[in-house]
Amino acid sequence: MNAPFQSRGATLRDPFTAFVADDETAELIRPVAVEHGWSPEKVNKGGLRNAVQSLSVSASPNILFVDLSESGDPLSDINALAEVCEPGTVVIAAGKVNDVRLYRDLVASGIQDYLLKPFTADQLRDAFSHAQMTISGPRGNEPAADRPHIMATVIGVRGGVGASTIATSLAWMMGEKAGRHTALLDLDVHFGTGALSLDLEPGRGLTDAIENPSRIDGLFIERAMMRSSEKLSVLSAEAPINQPMMTDGSAYHQLQEEMRNAFEGMVMDLPRPMLIQYPHLVQDTHVAVVVVDFTLAATRDAIRILSWLKANAPQSRVVVVANKVQAGGLQEVSRKDFEQSIERKVDVAFPYDPKSAAQAAKLGQALAKVGTGAKLSGPMNQLLAMTVSTVDAGGVGEAARAGGSLLGKLGGLKSLVAKKPKEAKAGA
Numbered sequence: 001m002n003a004p005f006q007s008r009g010a011t012l013r014d015p016f017t018a019f020v021a022d023d024e025t026a027e028l029i030r031p032v033a034v035e036h037g038w039s040p041e042k043v044n045k046g047g048l049r050n051a052v053q054s055l056s057v058s059a060s061p062n063i064l065f066v067d068l069s070e071s072g073d074p075l076s077d078i079n080a081l082a083e084v085c086e087p088g089t090v091v092i093a094a095g096k097v098n099d100v101r102l103y104r105d106l107v108a109s110g111i112q113d114y115l116l117k118p119f120t121a122d123q124l125r126d127a128f129s130h131a132q133m134t135i136s137g138p139r140g141n142e143p144a145a146d147r148p149h150i151m152a153t154v155i156g157v158r159g160g161v162g163a164s165t166i167a168t169s170l171a172w173m174m175g176e177k178a179g180r181h182t183a184l185l186d187l188d189v190h191f192g193t194g195a196l197s198l199d200l201e202p203g204r205g206l207t208d209a210i211e212n213p214s215r216i217d218g219l220f221i222e223r224a225m226m227r228s229s230e231k232l233s234v235l236s237a238e239a240p241i242n243q244p245m246m247t248d249g250s251a252y253h254q255l256q257e258e259m260r261n262a263f264e265g266m267v268m269d270l271p272r273p274m275l276i277q278y279p280h281l282v283q284d285t286h287v288a289v290v291v292v293d294f295t296l297a298a299t300r301d302a303i304r305i306l307s308w309l310k311a312n313a314p315q316s317r318v319v320v321v322a323n324k325v326q327a328g329g330l331q332e333v334s335r336k337d338f339e340q341s342i343e344r345k346v347d348v349a350f351p352y353d354p355k356s357a358a359q360a361a362k363l364g365q366a367l368a369k370v371g372t373g374a375k376l377s378g379p380m381n382q383l384l385a386m387t388v389s390t391v392d393a394g395g396v397g398e399a400a401r402a403g404g405s406l407l408g409k410l411g412g413l414k415s416l417v418a419k420k421p422k423e424a425k426a427g428a
């Protein structure tokens with residue numbers, strides 16, 4: 001049997017992750033990490049603060065290197081780290097404070113080693129080998145708790161806003177960053193891009209499922225799904241375009257059901273026409289990610305789809321994601337006017353970044369994997385955190401909570417573009 005179907009709930013940790021405060025430290029660590037067989041990409045900037053943020057939404061590595069040199073209060077910051085770090089992680093800290101009391105206190109709060117900066121590659125090697133010995137010893141292999149399934153549905157309010165890009169990235173992050181076995185279900189049966197964008201062969205799985213819903217079971221899912229990585233599987237089709245899909249939607253429902261059993265997370269890329277045809281597809285979704293851009297047409301359709309979600313997915317947490325956000329004057333509608341029209345805030349904003357988008361397409365990889373700069377990774381992490389926390393914290397029902405009649409707004413839409421464009425920031 002293939003891994004995702006038997007090891008549900010068992011987390012596989014990254015062997016190593018580092019969060020450093022400056023380039024010199026990064027450059028010192030990368031080659032030593034490579035010597036140990038670890039990816040140099042696991043050396044992140046942002047020091048302790050980024051470590052706390054990242055680990056609050058992702059599985060902890062076996063060995064964690066964290067730079068304390070920007071921390072005003074290393075001891076209390078280490079305790080904040082301890083709260084988000086899973087048991088079994090060996091933490092190596094580094095900093096500029098040469099104080100034996102601090103060293104003792106850090107060790108008492110669970111740090112294995114403290115390297116005084118600047119340190120040498122050899123000191124680092126020593127610390128790593130000590131850490132590896134600790135891990136391979138009898139301790140450190142705690143079983144992971146069985147996590148509740150997360151189901152997220154991504155809906156683009158218009159074609160081309162980047163819904164599939166966001167769906168693929170969210171699925172990739174849920175797998176690789178949050179460590180959940182995740183399924184990406186692309187319901188654009190004729191023109192789906194889930195497989196294409198991850199450089200996979202689409203296969204016949206989805207079309208077979210629709211033609212023959214009674215065949216859908218755990219074994220079918222296992223055979224039909226394409227493996228993008230150990231943590232991410234994809235079901236996406238390129239059905240012949242002379243062949244309409246005849247279905248009452250039961251196949252989709254059945255697929256959701258089986259994926260819920262087989263995976264810890266699922267991201268559904270749901271094209272707009274499907275939502276009209278099969279509204280029941282969102283009735284169990286925990287998170288509805290509504291992808292928009294700041295155009296007049298997207299404003300109108302965001303209003304309509306948010307209102308539709310209130311009626312059809314009242315249980316879900318709605319996350320509004322603005323994509324392809326450009327600087328002030330370049331947009332049809334300003335962020336502020338957009339938010340006023342939809343009567344709520346945009347939760348996450350992605351900048352217009354054609355370079356990273358093209359790079360992702362060329363490499364056949366998720367944008368979240370390719371766009372490692374802060375401009376993209378900030379909002380990506382935010383989206384992942386909002387999605388994962390919905391289930392972990394039980395925070396649903398936002399669609400039900402937002403009051404008022406959105407549809408009443410539609411009449412005044414045209415006035416939005418007539419106005420002088422205002423400042424709109426790409427940051428959330």
Ligand SMILES: Nc1ncnc2c1ncn2[C@@H]1O[C@H](COP(=O)(O)OP(=O)(O)O)[C@@H](O)[C@H]1O
Binds near residue numbers: 323351
């Ligand atoms: N933030 C972005 N900046 C620039 N281009 C983007 C961005 N997000 C997506 N794209 C590009 O926009 C195009 C449409 O994206 P896609 O995800 O297929 O949209 P949808 O599924 O909403 O129709 C793709 O070529 C994609 O690479």
Ligand SMILES: [Mg+2]
Binds near residue numbers: 164
């Ligand atoms: Mg799409």
